[in-house]
Amino acid sequence: AQRVTQPEKLLSVFKGAPVELKCNYSYSGSPELFWYVQYSRQRLQLLLRHISRESIKGFTADLNKGETSFHLKKPFAQEEDSAMYYCALKPLSGSARQLTFGSGTQLTVLP
């Protein structure tokens, strides 16, 4: 069975400060990792996926298989980054296609 842990329910940083949202996972096979974001009054949307290895809105995340982590980072937080962030995992192969989500981290960027 797979599991995703986001240890921080709430995280506050000041505008311009670096931010790191932690995500750890457990899965016996090869996972695909994602970060989803939900802005206030909006639907859940994909922010980035580890396979793409791209930076979206200044955010990056590196899959560390040794530490089984997929932390989300941004060097300079902006007020518009305030949102709920969910880390999610999907098996890279096999028949199971569903996402397993963490419990989320509410990020608040203070002015």
Add this chain to the structure above:
Amino acid sequence: DTGVSQDPRHKITKRGQNVTFRCDPISEHNRLYWYRQTLGQGPEFLTYFQNEAQLEKSRLLSDRFSAERPKGSFSTLEIQRTEQGDSAMYLCASSLRDGQETQYFGPGTRLLVL
């Protein structure tokens, strides 16, 4: 709006009543997922369809829950004999079976069982 749509957006019902939710996926998407989200938690998988075939069901999906996707387009999720513990946000997502297979989520249906 060509995104995933869900109806109704809110539902209040009394314990013991049956409720049905509808999800309309993005038109060319052949995979459709249902998730449930309770307060303070991330979404939890319930079931998924590829075209009209229901391929996987979670253990969370008790026999009071049933989902259909009769023509491989829209889907319905029915909860019979609702219980207070069924109160949650029910999310639908759809994806296209291709290399990326990004799941696009709908706005959700918030259910409150009194």
